[in-house]
Amino acid sequence: MSKEDSSPEIVRLLQQLNKSIEFVNAKLDNLIDLQESLTQILSPSKKPSYEGLPLDVATLLSLPDHLRKTALALTEVSEATATDISMKTGRVRAAESDYLNQLVTKGYVRKKRKGHDVYFFVEAK
Amino acid sequence: MTKTIALHSYKGGTGKTSVSANLAALYASRGHDVCLFDYDFRAPSLQVLFKTKIRNTLNDFLEERCEINDALHDVSEKYQTKGHLYIGFASSSTDSMREMMAKDRKWEMKALHRTLSAKNELCNDGRADFVIFDTSPGVSYSSINALAASDFVILVSKMDEFDMEGTKEIVRGIYQSLGRKTGLLLNRIPTEQFPLGAGQKELEEYMSKLFNLPFLGIIPCYCDIQASGGKYLFAVEQPKHPFSQALSEVIDRMEKLLRTV
Numbered sequence: 001m002s003k004e005d006s007s008p009e010i011v012r013l014l015q016q017l018n019k020s021i022e023f024v025n026a027k028l029d030n031l032i033d034l035q036e037s038l039t040q041i042l043s044p045s046k047k048p049s050y051e052g053l054p055l056d057v058a059t060l061l062s063l064p065d066h067l068r069k070t071a072l073a074l075t076e077v078s079e080a081t082a083t084d085i086s087m088k089t090g091r092v093r094a095a096e097s098d099y100l101n102q103l104v105t106k107g108y109v110r111k112k113r114k115g116h117d118v119y120f121f122v123e124a125k
Numbered sequence: 126m127t128k129t130i131a132l133h134s135y136k137g138g139t140g141k142t143s144v145s146a147n148l149a150a151l152y153a154s155r156g157h158d159v160c161l162f163d164y165d166f167r168a169p170s171l172q173v174l175f176k177t178k179i180r181n182t183l184n185d186f187l188e189e190r191c192e193i194n195d196a197l198h199d200v201s202e203k204y205q206t207k208g209h210l211y212i213g214f215a216s217s218s219t220d221s222m223r224e225m226m227a228k229d230r231k232w233e234m235k236a237l238h239r240t241l242s243a244k245n246e247l248c249n250d251g252r253a254d255f256v257i258f259d260t261s262p263g264v265s266y267s268s269i270n271a272l273a274a275s276d277f278v279i280l281v282s283k284m285d286e287f288d289m290e291g292t293k294e295i296v297r298g299i300y301q302s303l304g305r306k307t308g309l310l311l312n313r314i315p316t317e318q319f320p321l322g323a324g325q326k327e328l329e330e331y332m333s334k335l336f337n338l339p340f341l342g343i344i345p346c347y348c349d350i351q352a353s354g355g356k357y358l359f360a361v362e363q364p365k366h367p368f369s370q371a372l373s374e375v376i377d378r379m380e381k382l383l384r385t386v
Contacts, residue, residue, distance in 0.1 A: 056234040057269040061302050076241055124238040
């Protein structure tokens with residue numbers, strides 16, 4: 001196969017790979033949600049993950065660098081998916097999904113599901 | 126696309142308010158639409174310079190008593206600038222200043238979101254080419270909220286040791302932590318001690334290396350500006366004044382840096 005012939009095939013394979021990664025990411029988000037629900041059922045005494053801690057600038061400055069970058073990007077928008085944040089930070093979606101969920105666990109960020117997508121947001125009210 | 130610039134310093138008395146007001150006026154004179162916000166809620170001073178009837182303040186906006194457009198005051202006609210020059214004033218009543226001191230972290234988080242939404246609104250409706258924040262010195266919530274909402278920080282410093290040591294620390298601890306691009310501006314430089322001219326390039330290189338920041342300029346200490354007590358907007362009232370000329374050069378130097386933010 002010549003170089004010219006192989007280019008469209010490579011593009012097609014990359015698109016297919018991208019779709020597969022998106023599918024896996026969606027499944028991983030579902031698993032994280034399920035795990036949190038199960039934790040609530042099995043340990044009802046445990047506080048819900050969101051404690052409503054303020055994500056003010058002093059908190060932002062105290063976060064480790066990798067979480068601060070994610071938190072700052074989220075602060076600049078009203079709500080965002082991990083993909084939206086990865087486009088702002090230039091880091092991969094999987095890493096941003098992990099960092100956003102860490103911020104949820106720490107109680108600074110909340111999340112909600114809209115169809116297939118998980119949206120993260122800071123409750124400023 | 127709207128560019129947001131914050132002027133900040135480690136210590137007070139570096140001339141941030143003078144520089145920010147004149148910078149805003151210069152941009153407006155060049156035909157840009159500019160919003161200048163007084164985010165020095167501990168010691169507001171833009172009302173002294175612009176002397177206009179204030180309807181709503183930025184305090185009202187942050188407290189959700191009005192929208193951002195209600196807190197903007199158009200002074201373009203007064204100064205006959207080509208572009209619009211809008212000013213957002215901080216309340217100068219002692220009650221308001223005391224109230225701002227007593228705010229908790231949740232309120233400050235809300236203030237950050239209000240600040241960011243104001244910036245986005247001004248950007249989206251195309252009302253401003255530049256949003257400029259004049260901040261209070263050192264580390265205060267309102268200043269860091271303004272820095273977090275900005276694309277670029279002008280760090281204003283004098284040449285004294287106290288100022289420079291603290292300045293190095295806030296560069297590392299705040300600007301770099303927030304990932305904000307920063308440029309250094311030396312202001313109120315006594316030319317008897319630091320003669321400009323032939324030695325200026327060496328001084329610029331030394332300071333730029335010391336702070337590891339791009340250099341925006343050196344503005345000497347002008348007695349007539351000190352004597353005016355903040356009554357005049359030199360950039361539009363005396364455009365040939367060396368202070369106005371020096372600020373004009375600062376804008377030219379910043380242009381290249383702003384393209385990358």
